[in-house]
Amino acid sequence: MKRNLISTLLTFIVAVMLSAMPVIAMAEEAETPEAFGETFIDLLDQKDSDRWYASNGWSNGGTFLSGWRDDHVVFQDGKLKLLIDNTPCLEDQAQCSEKPYASGEYSTTQRYGYGKFEVRMKAVKGDGVVTVFFTYGADSDGKADEIDIEILGKNTTQFETNYFTKGVGMHSTIIPLGFDAADDFHDYAFVWAPDSIKWYVDGKLVHTETGSRGALPSAPGYIITNMWPATKTNGWANEYVYPGKTQIAEVDRIAYTAQAQQPDSNVDPSPPVQQGKSVDLLVEDERELKVFRIGQTEMAPLRFVMESLNATVKWNVGKHEIIVNDDKVSKSEMIFKVDSKVVSINGKQIMMKNPVVLKNGHAYVPLTVLTDTIGADVIRKDGKVSISRGNE
Secondary structure, eight states, X not given: OOOOOSEEEEEEEBOOOXXXXXXXXXXXXXXXXXXXXXXXXXXXXXXXXXXXXXXXXXXXXXXXXXXXXXXXXEEETTEEEEEXXXXXXXXXXXXXXXXXXXXXXXXXXXXXXXXXXXXXXXXXXSTTEEEXXXXXXXXXXXXXXXXXXXXXXXXXXXXXXXEEBTTBOOOOEEEEOSSOTTTSOEEEEEEEEXXXXXXXXXXXXXXXXXXXXXXXXXXXXXXXXXXXXXXXSTTXXXXXXXXXXXXXXXXXXXXXXXOSSOOOTTSOSSOOOOTTSOEEOOOOSTTSOOBEEETTEEEEEHHHHHHHTTOEEEEETTTTEEXXXXXXXXXXXXXXXXXXXXXXXXXXXXXXXXXXXXXXXXXXXXXXXXXXXXXXXXXXXXXXXXXXXXXX
C-alpha cells in the first residue's frame, strides 16, 4: 500500500482505563488463524504461567472500587485465593489504580471456544462483594461477548446467570442454590454451544438459554475468575462495606472440555488497524483503547500504536512474546514478554519502568519505550497525547 503522508498522527485521551468488565489477554497480538485453548483440568496447586496470568496495574473503573494487583492472587493450601483489602491503597491509592481497595483477577492467556467451562469455588459473603467466573472475548467488530456465573455477596444463597452478545446484556436470571455458596466449595459450570448455553450447579442442570431473549455469543473468550468490591450498582450488588480485614474467595479447580465444533478461527478478534493514516481516538465506550497511567508511567496499546505507524506486530504463542518490527523507518526490532519489565531492543536487553500489562485483549507497554525506539515525537496538550513522526 503506497503511503504519501508527511506524518502520522495518533491521538489518545489520557485517562484511567475503564471497562464494563475485565479482561484480558492476548487476542489482539494473535496471528490468524487463532489457536484456541484445548481441553484442560487445573487443580490450582500453583500458577501455570503458560496458561494464566494475574491482572496487575489497572482498574475496570465504573462500578469497580478496586484496582487489580497480582499480589492479590495467591496460591496457598492447594487453592487459588482471590483477595480484597485496602493494602497498599490506604497509604498510596496510586498503587491501586487510584482506587481505595485492591483485588485479584486470574485470566487465561488464550481464548476458548464452544465447550464445558467448570469451576469449583467458595464465594465471599458481604454487601458489595462480587465473586465471578466467566468468559470474555470480542468479535470481529470489537464488541464484547461474555458468559457469566456471578455470586453476589449480599445473598450467597443464589447465583446469577447472564450473557452478553456484541456488548448487549440484560439476559440475567437469578437461580436459588439451596445452600450458602460462602460456606463451602461447590461445582459451577456452563456448557456453551452454537445454539444454547446451559448452566449447572453440582452437576445438576439449573438454567438454559437458547437465544429466545437475544442472540447468543459467538466469539471465543478468555476464562476469567475474579472478586471485586462494587459501588453505584443501583442495588444490584449493594454498596461495598469493607469489614476491616482481608476478604478471600477460594477456587479449588478450573476445567475446560472442548466440543468438536468450534467458532471460526479465522476471525481477527480485534478491530482492523488502518496503517499510515491519522487516527483520532475519542473514548465514548468504556472499553475503547486509550492511554492510561500506572503511577507516572503512561501505558499505550502496543499493537494499535505500532501498526498505525506502519510497523508489524506478531505474537509468539509458545514463548508469550510480542515481536515488533519497524523495518521501514527506524530499522528496529522490539521483543516484549508478557508480565516482564525486560524488553529486547535490537538485541539489547532494556529494563522498563513497568511490565507489559494485558487489558481487554490488548497488550499495553510504557509509551516512551515505543516512541524513543522509533524516534517519534510526543505532544501532551488538552488532556490528549499526540504521537507523530515524519517521512512515512
